[in-house]
Amino acid sequence: MVGFSAISAGNGWLISALGISVVFFGLASLAFIISFFPRAISWWNEHAQTPKHFLPLLRSLFAQGRRKALVITEPREIHVPGEIDDEEEALRLLTAHTGEPFKLPRLIEMAEQRGLTRVHSTINRLLVRGTMVGGDDGLFRWSKGSDKEGPVESKFEENK
């Protein structure tokens, strides 16, 4: 069969019309999305990369439930906000979720997935300081004296 009847018999008109439409729609959509790249990337660079923005998110994810009321009892050392190691706190929040002892590669993976930066150097610092210690079983723990809610001087004590 030849001629226009052959085109109709092979659904040529429909296939051509649909085909060119799909190609145009696809590439036009791609062009449209690409045109937003500069704005999206500048938003990401301004808002979404600082680790501090992840701490409230992590806190809400790993919150234990009951709010613990603070009662004034004995004097206790309070960590001044400027001295808090945000990266250490973020790692502690992650291990609160996994429990102790924990596997170090898993902790690193979770931290990197959540956008924390300089994970390796933070962990190295904690190991050197003795804040984080490794056991004979290959697992890691937070050392007893490094606990932020541990036995240090403070005016406040949590109600259990």
Add this chain to the structure above:
Amino acid sequence: MELLFDFLQNTGFGMADFRHFVMIGVGLIFIYLGIAKHYEPLLLVPIGFGILVGNIPVFKGLGLGIYEKGSVLNYLYFGVRQGVYPPLIFLGIGAMTDFSTLLARPKLILLGAAAQLGVFMTFLGALFLGFLPREAASIGIIGGADGPTAIFLSAKLAPHLVGPIAIAAYSYMALVPVIQPPIMRLLTSRQERLIKMSDPREVSSQEKIIFPIVGFLLCCFLAPAALPLLSMLFFGNLLKECLVTERLAKTARTAVVDTVTIVLGLTVGASTQADVFLTAKAIGIFILGACSFMVATAGGVIFAKVMNLFSRDKINPLLGAAGVSAVPDSARVVQMVGNREDPSNYLLMHAMAPNVAGVIGSAIAAGVLWSFIG
């Protein structure tokens, strides 16, 4: 004496007929064009030599010919038959392609889309001439001016036409500097050819990393049948742009693409035998192939002129011809034609945007045709 006679009868000289010699002549012409004229040498030399290999008369049943099970050529031809080699070539193409001009001026992507008109008009033309729909789709994709895509689709839809389609596609890609300029000059005025484009903006490395991921997801959700080609293209590009897999990107754009090109060219050439090539169908394929390139060029140029009606920032309509995805030859042709009018007008980097968009567009077109007809 009888023994000598038997021996001579069993040589290639004894088994050959005039068609073998015609095909050997075609192979020699391809080798000449590749080596002496530098027309797509990386493809025409392997294809030309493959034609010589495939048209040496051999005994059937000894496992020597490309179509005989168990022969070395048959094993190598597996990658063509099953569509393995074209995606691997696309991996290398992605690893060597810089999409930054496309990212800097996204609207030029539409010129790559417009050039795919050649695919579908040729599809209609092939149906008109009496080709079956599967054959017509395989012939139509020649208009995409993308060798791996043409081989991929014809291997899926019309494997008996892989040889002539591949040779037509690569021949016309090599002839782009001859085919395109007259059409470009016919469809544009001197004033339009003198349009100077503003410099493209800087593209950040983050954009270049996000683009292959977003492009892959969007295009493959829209045309899942294009998955084998587009996944490899965008994956190769991601390997290149993420900078942490430079070793893999280097291997993809050197060892992988070169190895596959050798095997693909040789086996496609060897599969092109007289009983398929020296037929009226093959002549029809060659005529339609030439028409597809002309329509694709015209489609891109005319669409650029239409875009200028609605756009304040004028596009030089010559860029529409670069939507024909013969990378980077059609972009070079745009530069050459524009340069003739104004030696200070550098269109090459602008032309790369529709050029690489055409690669994506032709892969989507192939996926669409395969899903409709396959």
